[in-house]
Amino acid sequence: MESGKLHYKDVNSTFNVDKPYKSRSKPNYPGHVPLNAFEKLLMMAGSSIGSYLHPERNEFIVGLGESTAFTPVLRRLQRQMLSDPVGRQILRERPRITSESLDLDYLRLLPKNTIGSAYIQWLDREGVSPDTRVPVRYIDDEELAYIYQRYRECHDFYHAITGLPIIIEGEIAVKVLEFTNIGIPMLGLGGLFAPLRLRPKQRERLYGIYYPWAFKSGLNSKPLINVYWEKILEQDINEFRRDMGIEQPPDLRELRRKQKKLPEPERENAN
Amino acid sequence: MWKAVRTLTSRATTSQPRLRDVVIIGGGPAGLSLLAALKSSRVTRDLQCTLVEGGSLASVQNFASNPPEEYTNRVVSLTPKTIEFMQEKIGNWAYINEERVKVYDSIVAYDSQDSDSRISFDASAIGTGTLAAMCENINIQASLWERIQELNMTSDVPAEIMDNVKVEKIQSPVEFSASEALDELPDLLEVDPTDGMSELDWPIIHLSNGESLQARLLVGADGYNSPARKFAGIQSRGWMYDRFGVVATIKLCYEDYRSIGWQRFLTTGPLAILPLRDDNATIVWSSTPELSQLLLKVDPEIFPHLVNAAMTLEEVDLNYIYKLLEVDPSDKSVLGEIEWRLSKIKLLELDSKYPLPVRELVEGSRARFPLKMSHADTYVAPRVALIGDAAHTIHPLAGQGLNMGQTDVAHLMAALEKGAKRGMDVGSTLVLEEYYANAWPGNHVLLGVCDKLHKIFSTDFTPLVYLRGFGMKTLNSLGVVKDLMIKLVSGN
Ligand SMILES: Cc1cc2nc3c(=O)[nH]c(=O)nc-3n(C[C@H](O)[C@H](O)[C@H](O)COP(=O)(O)OP(=O)(O)OC[C@H]3O[C@@H](n4cnc5c(N)ncnc54)[C@H](O)[C@@H]3O)c2cc1C
Numbered sequence: 217m218e219s220g221k222l223h224y225k226d227v228n229s230t231f232n233v234d235k236p237y238k239s240r241s242k243p244n245y246p247g248h249v250p251l252n253a254f255e256k257l258l259m260m261a262g263s264s265i266g267s268y269l270h271p272e273r274n275e276f277i278v279g280l281g282e283s284t285a286f287t288p289v290l291r292r293l294q295r296q297m298l299s300d301p302v303g304r305q306i307l308r309e310r311p312r313i314t315s316e317s318l319d320l321d322y323l324r325l326l327p328k329n330t331i332g333s334a335y336i337q338w339l340d341r342e343g344v345s346p347d348t349r350v351p352v353r354y355i356d357d358e359e360l361a362y363i364y365q366r367y368r369e370c371h372d373f374y375h376a377i378t379g380l381p382i383i384i385e386g387e388i389a390v391k392v393l394e395f396t397n398i399g400i401p402m403l404g405l406g407g408l409f410a411p412l413r414l415r416p417k418q419r420e421r422l423y424g425i426y427y428p429w430a431f432k433s434g435l436n437s438k439p440l441i442n443v444y445w446e447k448i449l450e451q452d453i454n455e456f457r458r459d460m461g462i463e464q465p466p467d468l469r470e471l472r473r474k475q476k477k478l479p480e481p482e483r484e485n486a487n
Numbered sequence: 488m489w490k491a492v493r494t495l496t497s498r499a500t501t502s503q504p505r506l507r508d509v510v511i512i513g514g515g516p517a518g519l520s521l522l523a524a525l526k527s528s529r530v531t532r533d534l535q536c537t538l539v540e541g542g543s544l545a546s547v548q549n550f551a552s553n554p555p556e557e558y559t560n561r562v563v564s565l566t567p568k569t570i571e572f573m574q575e576k577i578g579n580w581a582y583i584n585e586e587r588v589k590v591y592d593s594i595v596a597y598d599s600q601d602s603d604s605r606i607s608f609d610a611s612a613i614g615t616g617t618l619a620a621m622c623e624n625i626n627i628q629a630s631l632w633e634r635i636q637e638l639n640m641t642s643d644v645p646a647e648i649m650d651n652v653k654v655e656k657i658q659s660p661v662e663f664s665a666s667e668a669l670d671e672l673p674d675l676l677e678v679d680p681t682d683g684m685s686e687l688d689w690p691i692i693h694l695s696n697g698e699s700l701q702a703r704l705l706v707g708a709d710g711y712n713s714p715a716r717k718f719a720g721i722q723s724r725g726w727m728y729d730r731f732g733v734v735a736t737i738k739l740c741y742e743d744y745r746s747i748g749w750q751r752f753l754t755t756g757p758l759a760i761l762p763l764r765d766d767n768a769t770i771v772w773s774s775t776p777e778l779s780q781l782l783l784k785v786d787p788e789i790f791p792h793l794v795n796a797a798m799t800l801e802e803v804d805l806n807y808i809y810k811l812l813e814v815d816p817s818d819k820s821v822l823g824e825i826e827w828r829l830s831k832i833k834l835l836e837l838d839s840k841y842p843l844p845v846r847e848l849v850e851g852s853r854a855r856f857p858l859k860m861s862h863a864d865t866y867v868a869p870r871v872a873l874i875g876d877a878a879h880t881i882h883p884l885a886g887q888g889l890n891m892g893q894t895d896v897a898h899l900m901a902a903l904e905k906g907a908k909r910g911m912d913v914g915s916t917l918v919l920e921e922y923y924a925n926a927w928p929g930n931h932v933l934l935g936v937c938d939k940l941h942k943i944f945s946t947d948f949t950p951l952v953y954l955r956g957f958g959m960k961t962l963n964s965l966g967v968v969k970d971l972m973i974k975l976v977s978g979n
Contacts, residue, residue, distance in 0.1 A: 295803045304807070308827060359831060 245358040290360040293398055296439050297363065303442040310362055311446050313369035315346050323449065331377065331456055332449030338376040346372065366441070367398070373445050377453060378465055385418050386468050389426035396434025398441050421471065429465045437461040504691050507535045508913065510702035512654050512692070512715050514540030514547075516624060517875025517892035518708030519631035523577045524896055526638040526646050530904045534913070537647040537700060539692070544650040550629035554584060558736045560852040561624040562769040564748070564761060564886035567617050569893045573630075576897065582630035582637075589621040589763045591746040597840075599753045599802055605840075619748075619886070621761050621769065627889075653695040657705070657718040661688045689914065690718065690870055704914035705871050706899075708892075711861070713877035719868035725861030725880070728941065730756050731779035732883050733772040736852040737791060739843045742766045749842040750884070751798050753805070756858075756941070757884045758797050760842045768845070770794060771883055773941075779855045781809060786817040790853075791845040796825045799841050804828045858882055860938050866927060867919035872899055879930050882937045891930055898926040 243250060297303030311317065323336035339345060346369065355361040374394060380386035414422070437460045448456065457464060509525060511518045522538045525531045574580040593609035609618065632648075639645035692700045707715025716723060742765050750759040756773025763769055772782060772794075785793060789812070797805055808821045829837070861880045866873045875892030899922045906918030 295801075298801070298803045299807055304824070 244356055245361055247353055248356070248358070248361065249353045250356060287357070287360065289399065290355065290357075290363055293363050293367065293441055294360060296398065297441060300439070300442040302444050303439075306366065306442070306444055307359065307362070311444070312365075313346050313372075313445065318346060318446070326450060329452050329454065330449065331373075331445070331451050331453050334379075334453050335373060335376040335445075335449070338379070339372065342375075342382050344372070344382070363441075367394075370440065370443070370445060373443070374440060377457065377462065380465065380468055383468075384414065385422055385426065388422060389430050389465065389468075392427060392430035393434045394440070396431050397437055398439055417475065421468075421475075425466060425471075426468075429463065433462045433465075504699040504701035506689070506701050506703075507537050508703045509534050509536040509706060510692055510700050510704075511536065511538040511706045511708050512713075513708035513710060513875070513877070514538055514542070514544055514628070514648065514650060515708060515710060515875060516627050516631070516889050517877075517896065518706070519628055519635070520573075520577055520579075520893060520896045521706060521708060521874060521899065522646050522648070523579055523631045523634045523638070524900050525903070526635060526642065527576065527578050528900065528904055530907045531900070531913075532638070532642065533644050534907075535644055535647075537649065539652050539654055539694060539700075540648070540650040541653040541695075542650065544628075544632070544648070547625060547628045547632050550625055551582070551584070551633055554587065557849045557852070558587065558763055558767050558769065559623050559625050560734045560736050560769065560854055562621055562734075562736075562761070562763070563624060563627075563889045564619045565622050565627075566619055566890045569890045570617075570620060572893055572897055573627075576900070577631070577634065579627075579630040579634035582633035583622070584626050584629070587623060587626055587764065589746070590617050590619075591621065591748050591762050592618050593746070594618065594748040594750065596750040596752065596757075599751055621748075621763055624889070649694070649696070652698075654692055654709070654714055655695050656693040657714060658691040658693065659688070659718075660691060688870065702914070703870065703912065704903075704919075707871065707873045707877040708875050710876045711859070711880050713873060715871060716863060716873050716877055719871040719873075721863050721865055721868060721871075721873065723861045723863045725859060728773075728858040728860065728882065729776065730773050730858045731776060731855040732858050733770075733774055733779050733782045733853065733855045735770050735772075735790070735854075736763075736849040737768050737770055737794065737845045738847040738849065739766045739768055740846050741843070743768075743843050747842070749798065753797065754802060758794075759884075760794070760798065760845070761886075766846070772797070773858060773882070773884065778809065781812055781816065783853050783855060784816045785812055786819075787848045787850065789817070789819070789821060790848045792822055792825050794845045795829070799832065799837070800825070800828050860934060862931060862934050866895070866923045867916065869916050870914040872919050872922060874899060878926075879934060881934055882941045884940060885933075885937050887933055887937065891933065894929065895922075895926050898922050901925070 294307075297307055320336060320339075323332040326333040326336075328337075352361045352365045352368070355364055371390070371394075374390050375382065375386070378390060378393065380390050440460070443460075511522055518538055518540070522536055525534060525536055570580060573583075593607055595605060595607045597603075597605035635646050635648065687701065689701045689703055690705050692702060692705065694700070705715055705718075707713045707719075709715050713723075737760075743762055746762055748759065748761045750757050755775050755778055758770065758772045760768050760770050772779075774782060782790075782793070793808070793812075796808060804824070808824055811818050811821050811824070859880050860882060863873055863878045866878050874895040876888065878895060879891060881888050881891065902918055902920075902922035902925070903913050905921065906913050906915070911918050
């Protein structure tokens with residue numbers, strides 16, 4: 217009886233279609249937090265500043281993602297998925313990638329050349345788990361929310377198939393790949409602004425090697441969002457890269473190690 | 488031998504063509520309307536009139552006594568103005584089978600890129616209670632036929648209708664008037680100087696039954712390819728739209744008490760569902776040549792769902808579904824795809840913002856017509872007048888083609904009555920010029936508006952999509968502009 221309302225069904229409620237979501241109180245899917253335009257703007261501004269100052273802090277990156285992944289961008293992703301049989305299958309079945317949905321022990325038993333094996337190796341090497349991804353909360357349309365969730369959950373697979381680590385340069389390179397491949401602008405923003413805070417050596421590697429690689433692979437490959445990862449865990453990873461049109465970039469950790477061993481004078485010249 | 492006979496007959500006929508005051512080529516809605524109007528008017532009813540139609544009018548004659556069970560697929564939207572003209576001036580409305588006419592009072596048009604961009608017209612804005620009425624072409628033709636029979640019973644000079652007779656050649660006894668047209672269509676216009684024996688300047692019309700007529704006034708109501716227009720050497724300008732109009736008769740889930748005509752602007756062209764009586768409706772689906780072909784061959788069980796999808800789903804879904812159907816027009820998996828995507832739309836929204844679902848396609852009712860826009864430079868030449876599609880063809884998105892033909896008839900009748908009252912020769916340019924002066928500008932505006940509408944809506948170029956969305960929303964709220972558009976569509 218709060219707010220003086222009686223608990224009977226308002227017979228007119230079915231006709232009041234013009235203004236369905238005025239108040240915050242009606243989430244469109246479990247976990248949804250409806251925001252108004254002003255709040256969205258605030259959140260975007262706040263997380264942009266936050267992720268520039270603290271690129272290592274996850275909540276800013278996530279917030280920036282959700283607030284910059286405005287509807288048109290997600291709609292484009294949706295169109296990409298709806299144009300493809302596998303994309304449609306994913307949207308219909310709505311698979312989730314979690315440590316429960318994936319049998320990680322089984323993945324460890326797969327031959328080394330498979331996608332599943334590369335994925336688990338990458339998770340183990342980086343010390344992360346599928347559950348590190350935070351659920352989507354601020355996107356209004358439930359299908360778009362799922363699409364964004366799916367994109368996030370697949371993010372680790374992009375690292376796995378490219379072998380790029382989650383240290384800042386690797387992250388940026390993967391984001392640029394994602395930007396050119398599926399076009400979420402956060403990745404574009406992250407890719408452009410984040411290098412300002414890199415050391416010169418890191419920046420050089422990015423501009424010289426990883427940007428060209430990411431642009432080339434991203435633009436030439438088929439949309440990664442339409443990959444049903446769960447169904448191709450046993451597939452050969454090289455075959456997959458070939459099918460998708462993605463080249464494997466030079467190993468970043470390897471490169472860093474080698475460059476650290478370079479003789480002193482050359483390093484000075486480079487600066 | 489054969490050649491000898493032919494020259495013989497042609498000599499026999501050309502030597503003595505039957506003289507007529509008015510010869511109308513074409514038994515479509517425009518031609519029959521003019522004939523009935525001429526015979527209804529006190530001033531012109533004694534003119535000797537002949538109408539020549541190349542096809543058969545048997546189904547038109549039988550319609551009154553034995554109408555087909557299902558609606559035929561050529562259905563047009565008649566404006567209140569056309570109906571009034573038919574009631575008061577031609578008098579054929581009394582013979583219309585009104586049980587097959589559906590009056591509707593509003594149109595809802597919306598954009599495929601953004602279903603909230605919508606505009607709705609309703610009749611209250613023009614104060615008539617009727618926005619327009621859906622009526623089969625054949626119902627109109629049959630009512631005109633009945634009206635002409637009625638008039639003939641009491642007339643001293645009955646109208647003459649010949650069907651299954653084609654106009655094979657039109658000839659001018661005066662050499663120069665046809666010289667311009669000669670290069671356009673030589674076989675129809677062949678000028679044979681030795682045949683110019685008549686002192687009259689009336690055109691001679693050679694018929695496929697061997698007869699020939701000589702007309703004080705020749706009226707071309709002979710459709711887009713108008714032989715009369717070519718004879719008169721009148722240029723027609725325009726273009727093909729590279730689109731086809733696919734028409735079909737369909738059954739809705741149940742009768743829609745709302746009486747709304749729905750139109751959705753897809754990038755392939757507009758799709759309209761227009762109400763008929765009971766649960767019947769007719770569709771006009773403007774589409775690319777490839778899509779139109781697909782629509783004609785899609786499994787009849789899938790077709791209704793495809794219409795539902797096209798009225799509701801996003802273009803990305805439609806394109807995906809078309810692709811599946813191109814591989815296999817009977818691919819039943821599209822039904823699941825459509826159902827799934829429809830389930831994403833809230834039920835309330837489906838009920839209030841979209842037409843009722845289509846249940847069934849009436850067998851054999853699918854057909855397609857090439858869409859074009861064309862306008863003749865003038866409607867008149869010495870002893871020649873053009874009416875209906877012979878003078879102009881228009882994109883069907885605003886349902887104006889046949890109505891424009893009725894306006895032509897009204898203006899031509901006014902000019903002829905005026906001329907006849909003053910004792911002038913009804914075939915003279917002096918009389919005819921007035922028809923052209925009154926009919927052409929209005930048609931020109933309508934043609935332009937519909938052409939622009941088509942072009943604006945057949946794009947998915949994003950800035951334009953936003954712009955037109957903005958346009959639709961503001962149009963809908965701007966009372967003045969909206970009223971203007973309604974008046975255009977409803978012919979007031
Ligand atoms: C898909 C579609 C939907 C439409 N929807 C609407 C609508 O909602 N509202 C509306 O008002 N209009 C509509 N129209 C337009 C309307 O159908 C036409 O404008 C109308 O039928 C034209 O009538 P008409 O008598 O001028 O020409 P036609 O109907 O084309 O008649 C011409 C006649 O001339 C005859 N003919 C031609 N050459 C010769 C010859 N050499 N000898 C003898 N006879 C000849 C032909 O056999 C034909 O019967 C639509 C058109 C299409 C294609």
